[in-house]
Amino acid sequence: MASSTGEGAAPIVLYHYPYSPYARRVVWYLALRGIPYMECIQPPFMPRPDVEALGVNYRRIPILTVGRDVYLDTRLIIQKLEALYPEKPRLGATSGGDQAIEQLLQSFNIDGGIFNHAFQLLPTDLPVLRDPVYYKDRAEFIGKSLTKESLGKGRPEAVNEMKKAFDLFEHMLLADGRDWVLGSDGPRVADIEAIWPYHWLAGIPGALPEETFSPSTYPRVYSWIDRFQKAVSAAKKTNGRAERISGEAALKLTAGSPWNEAPGSVDPQDSVVVADGLRGGDLVTVWPTDTGSSHRDTGSLVSISSTEVVIETRAKDNAATVLRVHAPRHGFRVRKTAGTTQTRL
Numbered sequence: 001m002a003s004s005t006g007e008g009a010a011p012i013v014l015y016h017y018p019y020s021p022y023a024r025r026v027v028w029y030l031a032l033r034g035i036p037y038m039e040c041i042q043p044p045f046m047p048r049p050d051v052e053a054l055g056v057n058y059r060r061i062p063i064l065t066v067g068r069d070v071y072l073d074t075r076l077i078i079q080k081l082e083a084l085y086p087e088k089p090r091l092g093a094t095s096g097g098d099q100a101i102e103q104l105l106q107s108f109n110i111d112g113g114i115f116n117h118a119f120q121l122l123p124t125d126l127p128v129l130r131d132p133v134y135y136k137d138r139a140e141f142i143g144k145s146l147t148k149e150s151l152g153k154g155r156p157e158a159v160n161e162m163k164k165a166f167d168l169f170e171h172m173l174l175a176d177g178r179d180w181v182l183g184s185d186g187p188r189v190a191d192i193e194a195i196w197p198y199h200w201l202a203g204i205p206g207a208l209p210e211e212t213f214s215p216s217t218y219p220r221v222y223s224w225i226d227r228f229q230k231a232v233s234a235a236k237k238t239n240g241r242a243e244r245i246s247g248e249a250a251l252k253l254t255a256g257s258p259w260n261e262a263p264g265s266v267d268p269q270d271s272v273v274v275a276d277g278l279r280g281g282d283l284v285t286v287w288p289t290d291t292g293s294s295h296r297d298t299g300s301l302v303s304i305s306s307t308e309v310v311i312e313t314r315a316k317d318n319a320a321t322v323l324r325v326h327a328p329r330h331g332f333r334v335r336k337t338a339g340t341t342q343t344r345l
């Protein structure tokens with residue numbers, strides 16, 4: 001379990017770039033919970049030397065470090081942040097029914113393809129989408145070719161998919177006039193899980209065709225987005241903005257920090273542990289299976305459960321700096337590193 005309690009807690013650094021819709025999920029969470037953190041701004045394309053310096057090959061944004069623990073994927077990051085600062089009210093659902101809605105909303109937007117449809121709606125005249133480097137970089141990221149033309153071609157279908165998603169919120173989840181998806185008195189994790197692709201698109205002129213998407217066709221969705229933005233802006237005003245630090249400063253800070261968590265254990269009954277004959281200390285490789293799959297991290301297995309895998313790695317140019325990289329099991333693969341027997345780092 002996470003051990004930080006606020007005062008003197010392990011420092012938090014968010015590696016991100018501000019227009020990443022996934023990163024915003026974490027920025028919003030940190031703001032709404034009033035958790036202090038630092039940010040290390042990354043370029044929108046590879047290479048990312050600051051992340052490499054941590055000894056991390058994973059290429060997706062965001063990445064969060066809490067002390068010497070490195071967390072991959074916003075789904076795990078938000079869950080881990082919930083465990084920090086117990087004196088501050090948590091934002092996650094507590095009843096079984098609400099927790100199920102929160103998780104289903106997460107799957108709907110991330111696994112259900114909404115993000116991919118949202119991506120297809122980006123106007124190809126956005127400055128970043130005029131840069132040929134972008135297409136080369138993102139083709140590597142998605143593992144297939146990507147061109148300005150192929151992006152444009154996907155638009156009509158994506159408009160229809162997005163309409164279906166807007167309908168779900170307008171005519172079902174928010175239909176009774178509630179302010180927040182779980183009927184709470186303020187935004188919760190469920191709202192973050194629900195809102196991010198729509199908030200992102202609504203903020204990019206030309207992404208959503210106005211004849212289909214507008215405050216008059218979807219009044220509940222647009223006022224929810226507006227309300228959410230106001231709540232985040234107010235929280236940022238109250239809690240102050242993140243301090244920006246360089247990659248060098250972030251690495252130094254991380255290297256000199258305590259662990260955020262005590263190490264867990266290897267679940268002997270886990271089906272991958274059984275199939276691969278894994279034991280603590282084995283060299284394993286971990287990677288995401290949907291995007292950025294060619295960027296894999298190898299390290300000594302610290303723990304594995306049905307929800308999380310943790311490996312011990314070392315900073316790139318400083319072998320004395322040991323870090324623990326945490327990834328969720330969902331959407332990630334763990335395999336014994338080919339040609340190795342049990343080894344301790």
Ligand SMILES: N[C@@H](CCC(=O)N[C@@H](CS)C(=O)NCC(=O)O)C(=O)O
Nearest residue numbers: 020021022059060061073074075141
């Ligand atoms: N499932 C991941 C997805 C993260 C993701 O796809 N992030 C995008 C940025 S919004 C990314 O990394 N794009 C490629 C890149 O920036 O290199 C998460 O929840 O963190």
